[in-house]
Amino acid sequence: MTLHPPHAAPASTWSPGRLAEAAAEIVAAASLPAIVQAGHPVLRTRALPFDGQFDAALLAALVDIMRRTMHAAPGVGLAAPQIGLPLRLAVVEDSWAVDHEVAQARSRAPLPFFAVLNPVCVPSGDERDAFYEGCLSVRGYTAVVRRPRRVEARWTAPDGAARAAEFSGWQARIMQHETDHLNGTLYLDRAELRSLSSNGEYSARWAHPTPERAARELGF
Template identity: 50%
Template sequence: MDYQQLTAEQIAALVENVLDQAVDDVVPIVQLGHPALRQRALTYTGQLSPELLDRLFTVMRATMYAAPGVGLAAVQIGIPLALAVLEDQYELTEEAATVREREPLEYVEFINPRYTAQGSAQAAFYEGCLSFAGFQGVVSRAVTVKAAYQNREGEKIQRDFRGWQARIVQHEIDHLAGCVYIDKAETRSLISQQEAERYPGFDVEQARTLLGF
């Protein structure tokens, strides 16, 4: 399906069809191979009624929680619109939080987001994806980014994110460009969930030595 050719009515019908599958506001997350993950998401221009948009965000949020995950783009439930939800309230050890620069991220909704790196600093860590279940890979990403997006009222917002928050922002906005983290990962770093115990805390340096990347 060429999502770029869809009319507003067809997009609304597609959203209704996805939401009809919801059980307790949770819908299936599509996996690699689904075309929505490999096409640029459509700019949101009001294709959905306010009620349908509200319902969509409710389902996206519930699906993210149920996964569980810290972010979900609309394309991950098969909807080709430039929308995403993010939240990271998971507890970590103080050491892990310090190493990752991981601070809690309160729930936020992105409409038509983009990001730009601030400075040249990069950090490499393991990350995974709800649409590539069961695997993790090392990705180098900008330490600090500026995100520009809209809220439901159409207000334009710019906000700086750093550390793990910046990683989540980049990961989800990449989805809306048809990019999955494996496209940017050190492919030799890829590990399955069954093998993850070899790398406590997803130790990147240990993995580099043992896997040769």
């Protein structure tokens, strides 16, 4: 299985005013925002860095909306482009209860909620892991993605504080997946496409701790 580099995406051309107006509309809406799906241009542009385009109160409200949208989906991460906003903002949280064998094989541990602005993830070491991965913006499908096992991440918290941490295992996968969204990259750009399965076929055939059987039978 190979590590696929994505194509470079064009930068968003949204103005600061348009970004602030769209964020305010999302927060003021009577319902949670829809999660945009593959094919929407916002998922294929590099999101804009947050540099104070709107105030702390609107940012806090937007983070809360994104957290509730992620929970409702449900998912373990959500990037602002997934709700139509080309901003370098994402929320992550993994509190799912998974089988012990699965957790061990995938190095999956709970990840408390937090939000990241302008994140950067840099691989740490040469180890790579390949597992089935899905996306709230590619409904109904899953595919194997090979990613670095560990990353060094840097970001800004919503309160303006600079943060840095090392993530490994499934937590590193979540961080890379969400950072990819901010760069106009979908997980399918990195996936072993012969592994692509509907959620139904995955549940029926390939829902094992690791994808070795799928690799043999699907030929990747």
